[in-house]
Amino acid sequence: MRATREIEVKLKVVSGHSFNEVCKAVQKAFKGDVVKSIKETSSDYYWSVPKGCRGDFCRVRSLSEGGAQLTVKYTDKGTNLDRIEVDVHVKDPIKAEMFLSTLFNRPKIGEVTKTYHLMFLDKKEHENNVSVYQIRGTKDVYIEIEATSIGKLNSYIKYLNEKLHKSIKFKREKRSLFKIYVAK
Numbered sequence: 382m383r384a385t386r387e388i389e390v391k392l393k394v395v396s397g398h399s400f401n402e403v404c405k406a407v408q409k410a411f412k413g414d415v416v417k418s419i420k421e422t423s424s425d426y427y428w429s430v431p432k433g434c435r436g437d438f439c440r441v442r443s444l445s446e447g448g449a450q451l452t453v454k455y456t457d458k459g460t461n462l463d464r465i466e467v468d469v470h471v472k473d474p475i476k477a478e479m480f481l482s483t484l485f486n487r488p489k490i491g492e493v494t495k496t497y498h499l500m501f502l503d504k505k506e507h508e509n510n511v512s513v514y515q516i517r518g519t520k521d522v523y524i525e526i527e528a529t530s531i532g533k534l535n536s537y538i539k540y541l542n543e544k545l546h547k548s549i550k551f552k553r554e555k556r557s558l559f560k561i562y563v564a565k
Contacts, residue, residue, distance in 0.1 A: 387454070387466035388534055389527040391557075392541075396550035400515035400522050403549060404498045407513050407524060410544035415500045421445050422517075424494040427563045428481045437464075438559045439485075441477045449474035451481075454557065461557055463531065491563030494518075502537075509533065511541075516562060524551060 394403055408415070423442055430436035436453045443449050448470055455465040471477045482488050497514035512525045524541070528534035545551075554561070 385466055385468075386463060387527070388463050388529065388531055389525060390462060390534060390538060391554040392524040392526070392538075392551040393554040394522040394524065394549060394551050396548075398522065398549050400496065400513065403522050403524065404513045406545055406549050407511060407541070408498070408500065410541060411500055411502065411511060414502045416504055417501045419445075419499045420497070422494065422496045424492055425558070426478055426489045427491045427493070427559055428485050428487070428489055429564065431485060437557065438564070439481055440559070441474055441481065441489075443474045444470075448472050449477050451477045454559075461555060462534075491559075493558050493562045495558075509537075511537065516558070523554065 398406075408418075423445070426441045428439040430438060430453070436455045438454060440452045440454070441449050442452065449472075451469040451471050453467045455467075457465055478489065494517040495514040496517070497512050499510060499512040502509040502511065508527075508529045510527050512527075513522065514525070515522045526534060526537045526541070528537055
């Protein structure tokens with residue numbers, strides 16, 4: 382189990398470009414910095430957290446290599462830019478779902494499936510990365526950047542703006558996927 386500060390920004394593509402077009406542009410922009418990349422589709426299953434509990438939502442994400450990630454996210458500074466994330470890796474996603482449904486005495490409240498291309502920008506895979514994803518059933522495409530510090534995050538955003546400013550337009554999305562697609 383790990384509890385960390387999650388420092389990330391979500392950028393919604395507003396120029397009408399497709400998932401594949403955005404992937405190619407972002408991959409080209411970060412070409413020399415990408416040490417590993419993953420392309421796949423995954424589903425996230427969500428539970429709301431009861432009032433009085435510390436958390437915005439709980440999520441179970443099935444992992445392609447097997448098992449799942451059980452996550453609690455908590456916005457303690459009033460923004461998704463810098464929040465608490467607690468991840469627990471579990472062997473059985475079905476049991477993780479049963480656990481949360483039993484704990485909260487209710488079934489999951491929603492699901493978000495996305496196709497994504499995740500590019501790691503350093504050897505410590507989960508520290509600095511950029512991903513492009515599209516939400517199934519929509520034309521919504523996002524670029525998400527995660528970094529070890531707000532300064533590093535801002536430098537990635539500036540770099541991306543410089544590389545893509547003539548072609549792909551995006552705006553900062555302040556809401557989580559949970560708030561956009563599940564807790565509407």
